[in-house]
Amino acid sequence: MRILVLPSASFGALPIAVGLGEEAEIIRHRFLEAMCHYWELPVSRRTLNSAHRFHELVEDWKANCGPTSSVTQLAMHPAYQQIIGMGPEAVPLILKELERSPDHWFWALSAITGADPVEPEDKGRLNKMAYAWIRWGVEQGYTW
Amino acid sequence: MSLEDVFPNLRTSGYTITSPRDPTYNCIAWAANEMDRWWWPNPSYYWPNGVPRSETLEAFTQAYATLGFTPCEDATLEFEYEKIVIYVNSAGIPTHAARQLPNGRWTSKLGKFEDIEHTDTSGLDSPVYGSVAIVLRRHL
Numbered sequence: 001m002r003i004l005v006l007p008s009a010s011f012g013a014l015p016i017a018v019g020l021g022e023e024a025e026i027i028r029h030r031f032l033e034a035m036c037h038y039w040e041l042p043v044s045r046r047t048l049n050s051a052h053r054f055h056e057l058v059e060d061w062k063a064n065c066g067p068t069s070s071v072t073q074l075a076m077h078p079a080y081q082q083i084i085g086m087g088p089e090a091v092p093l094i095l096k097e098l099e100r101s102p103d104h105w106f107w108a109l110s111a112i113t114g115a116d117p118v119e120p121e122d123k124g125r126l127n128k129m130a131y132a133w134i135r136w137g138v139e140q141g142y143t144w
Numbered sequence: 145m146s147l148e149d150v151f152p153n154l155r156t157s158g159y160t161i162t163s164p165r166d167p168t169y170n171c172i173a174w175a176a177n178e179m180d181r182w183w184w185p186n187p188s189y190y191w192p193n194g195v196p197r198s199e200t201l202e203a204f205t206q207a208y209a210t211l212g213f214t215p216c217e218d219a220t221l222e223f224e225y226e227k228i229v230i231y232v233n234s235a236g237i238p239t240h241a242a243r244q245l246p247n248g249r250w251t252s253k254l255g256k257f258e259d260i261e262h263t264d265t266s267g268l269d270s271p272v273y274g275s276v277a278i279v280l281r282r283h284l
Contacts, residue, residue, distance in 0.1 A: 066272060067257045069171045070237075071189055124189045124190030125190075
């Protein structure tokens with residue numbers, strides 16, 4: 001058996017057996033598949049990155065939305081729009097943020113989910129709106 | 145960025161911060177003597193029944209009309225009236241409302257920020273709020 005050490009830009013120097021029989025080639029192929037899978041779509045990493053990006057956007061929005069009473073202006077802030085652009089993966093992050101510190105995330109939640117779980121008599125009441133959305137999130141099976 | 149950076153006129157006209165920051169109510173509610181909900185003509189927020197949910201001076205005037213406010217000439221103190229002013233930006237979109245206090249000064253909630261008491265309505269003239277477009281009053 002010949003063992004060659006092939007340099008790899010992605011994985012560092014890995015000892016890979018080449019020029020061998022069918023079984024060795026299958027093992028090598030499976031190993032490379034597993035490594036590619038790890039680096040391409042690691043779900044845990046994707047979630048961490050989303051959470052990190054979300055919190056950066058939240059901080060940006062809170063620091064820079066200014067003294068406006070306009071819900072439209074609050075929602076049109078670029079950071080807020082980017083959170084909406086994150087789509088469904090932002091929903092549990094927003095619900096967690098609502099639970100931690102109620103704020104005006106209702107436009108984003110409605111835009112992403114199409115839902116509006118707030119009772120008419122609670123419109124505008126921040127804490128009750130937050131509670132209605134958190135309860136909705138639990139009912140929908142979101143975890144955070 | 146400080147309030148005086150956003151509203152430079154406050155430097156000369158004077159103001160006092162009268163509350164902590166609070167995201168639960170806004171200037172439109174505060175002018176209506178409410179501090180437990182956020183008024184805005186967005187479907188998710190409180191807006192008086194029967195008033196169009198549109199960001200126009202007419203709709204905001206109608207919203208305050210549900211509380212008995214009607215347009216009047218100017219913002220000078222009249223002891224038998226309570227007065228509100230509505231600001232609009234350069235596009236004519238309502239941005240802010242302030243309420244006159246019995247001492248003739250004005251009280252404003254600045255979005256999610258603090259309440260302030262300011263000497264006159266021009267203290268908040270700025271690119272952010274624009275300027276006063278209408279004065280409303282109701283009998284006390």
